[in-house]
Amino acid sequence: MLTSLPEYQALSQHYSDVQQTSMRQWFEQNPNRFTEYTLQAAGITLDYSKNRVACETMQKLADLARARFIPEAIEAMFKGDLVNPSEGRPALHTALRNFSDGPVMVDGKDVMPEVRKTLTRMKEFCWRIRNQHWRGFSNKPFTDVVSIGIGGSFLGPKLASQALKPYWGKKINCHYLANIDGSNLTEVLQGLNPETTLFIVQSKSFGTQETLKNAIECRQWFLDNGGQESDLPRHFTAVTANVEKAKAFGINEKNIFPMWDWVGGRYSLWSAIGLPLMLTIGHENFKQVLQGAHEMDVHFRTAPLEQNMPVIMAMLGVWYINFFNAQSHAILPYDHYLRGLPAHIQQLDMESNGKSVDIHGSKLNYQAGPIIWGGVGSNGQHAYHQLLHQGTQFVPCDFIMPLQTHNPVDSFHELLISNCLSQSQALMQGKTLEEAKEELRKEGKSEREIAVLAPQKVIPGNRPSNTIFFDKANPKIVGALIALYEHKVFVQGKIWDINSFDQWGVELGKQLGNQVHAAIQAEGDTNIDNHFDASTLGLIKAFRSMKHKL
Numbered sequence: 001m002l003t004s005l006p007e008y009q010a011l012s013q014h015y016s017d018v019q020q021t022s023m024r025q026w027f028e029q030n031p032n033r034f035t036e037y038t039l040q041a042a043g044i045t046l047d048y049s050k051n052r053v054a055c056e057t058m059q060k061l062a063d064l065a066r067a068r069f070i071p072e073a074i075e076a077m078f079k080g081d082l083v084n085p086s087e088g089r090p091a092l093h094t095a096l097r098n099f100s101d102g103p104v105m106v107d108g109k110d111v112m113p114e115v116r117k118t119l120t121r122m123k124e125f126c127w128r129i130r131n132q133h134w135r136g137f138s139n140k141p142f143t144d145v146v147s148i149g150i151g152g153s154f155l156g157p158k159l160a161s162q163a164l165k166p167y168w169g170k171k172i173n174c175h176y177l178a179n180i181d182g183s184n185l186t187e188v189l190q191g192l193n194p195e196t197t198l199f200i201v202q203s204k205s206f207g208t209q210e211t212l213k214n215a216i217e218c219r220q221w222f223l224d225n226g227g228q229e230s231d232l233p234r235h236f237t238a239v240t241a242n243v244e245k246a247k248a249f250g251i252n253e254k255n256i257f258p259m260w261d262w263v264g265g266r267y268s269l270w271s272a273i274g275l276p277l278m279l280t281i282g283h284e285n286f287k288q289v290l291q292g293a294h295e296m297d298v299h300f301r302t303a304p305l306e307q308n309m310p311v312i313m314a315m316l317g318v319w320y321i322n323f324f325n326a327q328s329h330a331i332l333p334y335d336h337y338l339r340g341l342p343a344h345i346q347q348l349d350m351e352s353n354g355k356s357v358d359i360h361g362s363k364l365n366y367q368a369g370p371i372i373w374g375g376v377g378s379n380g381q382h383a384y385h386q387l388l389h390q391g392t393q394f395v396p397c398d399f400i401m402p403l404q405t406h407n408p409v410d411s412f413h414e415l416l417i418s419n420c421l422s423q424s425q426a427l428m429q430g431k432t433l434e435e436a437k438e439e440l441r442k443e444g445k446s447e448r449e450i451a452v453l454a455p456q457k458v459i460p461g462n463r464p465s466n467t468i469f470f471d472k473a474n475p476k477i478v479g480a481l482i483a484l485y486e487h488k489v490f491v492q493g494k495i496w497d498i499n500s501f502d503q504w505g506v507e508l509g510k511q512l513g514n515q516v517h518a519a520i521q522a523e524g525d526t527n528i529d530n531h532f533d534a535s536t537l538g539l540i541k542a543f544r545s546m547k548h549k550l
């Protein structure tokens with residue numbers, strides 16, 4: 001039990017000591033705090049000096065990580081052990097970006113030859129499309145790709161292709177269709193020419209309602225707008241672990257790229273699910289994305305816990321969630337191109353660690369995965385940062401910033417970065433009552449006014465943040481950044497003793513969704529009355545009555 005470990009209890013006691021000193025004081029006492037609490041890996045620098053930690057805290061957090069066998073767990077994941085026991089499989093996304101020569105064994109078989117073979121197929125496919133050898137039915141080169149997929153088959157590729165827009169070149173535009181919402185479909189297809197549009201149906205299971213419905217509609221749109229049945233193989237490809245289902249759906253086997261059971265949905269960007277990304281940025285850049293992730297993998301696997309970036313980020317999270325009772329964590333990229341990062345990390349983290357039962361089936365008596373949210377800076381400063389500075393919630397933040405921009409326009413980047421740096425400074429430093437009073441005195445306020453206003457202007461400060469920075473958001477860095485968060489989530493899952501690789505809550509939604517849909521379609525009420533609670537039934541009937549009016 002986590003909470004009864006001596007290492008956990010030592011941290012509980014240490015928590016009271018840490019309350020005695022503010023970060024402001026630590027910075028005053030130690031001018032080297034930045035250097036001492038900064039580390040580098042795979043081109044990324046993590047400054048964690050603005051955290052509620054002393055050297056002793058970091059040591060105690062590393063002790064807890066050791067007591068939870070984190071080094072052994074890391075090795076087990078890389079080696080292909082069954083780290084996903086409830087589904088009886090390994091989680092080997094690291095094999096998809098493995099540039100070392102060694103084998104990666106699953107059930108006694110080295111999976112690396114299959115991985116390399118698929119990468120080669122992807123490379124050839126992209127080469128033919130990008131060099132206009134594979135063309136649409138009227139012999140025009142492809143100009144647009146529509147990636148149809150949801151969840152992990154959507155968020156990762158979307159984040160990466162958005163983040164790497166400067167590397168797109170002018171050849172292929174990429175569109176993502178995820179939601180089961182006719183408005184989404186309409187918006188995506190509007191303005192596209194079926195003659196020059198390629199569709200990729202992305203679904204590990206090939207059983208996801210949203211994806212299949214969107215794929216059917218896209219196929220119909222294609223056929224209604226000049227395409228023939230015989231043209232479908234030129235325009236429809238699929239990526240899936242369920243080749244039979246994709247074939248049954250009508251995708252030509254030659255156009256199906258495999259992925260495997262041992263790739264979790266939220267880690268699938270590294271597999272052929274990354275195809276739309278490769279089509280837009282080209283094979284060489286895609287390889288760099290994998291290379292960046294691989295460098296982070298090597299760091300994660302080999303660095304000692306005390307200097308291990310994903311482990312440090314994970315343990316800081318544990319410190320705040322389990323000892324400071326933090327409920328959420330904000331991801332704040334100060335880069336337009338990285339605006340999709342909060343949504344991707346949200347799925348990665350909340351789907352992985354949103355659990356309340358451990359791998360042995362016992363209910364947790366401690367908090368696990370936080371709510372992940374966030375958005376691009378500086379926009380957020382004019383929206384939710386107020387709560388970060390003065391709200392009653394305690395929200396640790398990750399500020400993420402490239403030192404160079406892809407678009408050096410006047411002083412924009414300097415201003416953007418100044419905003420980023422001053423936000424973490426303000427969170428750490430705050431404003432004392434005395435400082436607030438002094439400001440008001442300078443403004444000429446009376447002592448009576450000051451007594452009312454000053455407390456409202458106090459900014460508590462002492463609120464923690466990481467700053468994650470790098471030279472430029474290039475393909476390698478984007479790969480490393482995503483891998484950094486993947487490993488952070490993995491370590492936290494191990495500390496909390498949960499299975500970070502399943503998602504039974506999502507599965508329930510899928511099951512019930514189908515039942516509700518059947519009820520919405522059913523004739524008459526008799527068949528549905530006994531199947532639902534009064535609220536769900538009332539809502540179904542409200543929808544049905546509107547449907548009948550139309």
Ligand SMILES: O=P(O)(O)OC[C@H]1O[C@H](O)[C@H](O)[C@@H](O)[C@@H]1O
Pocket residue numbers: 150151152153202203204205206207208211264265266351503506
């Ligand atoms: O790729 P698919 O099988 O269509 O699954 C799409 C998504 O489905 C669910 O929402 C899972 O929780 C996700 O992890 C998965 O990425």
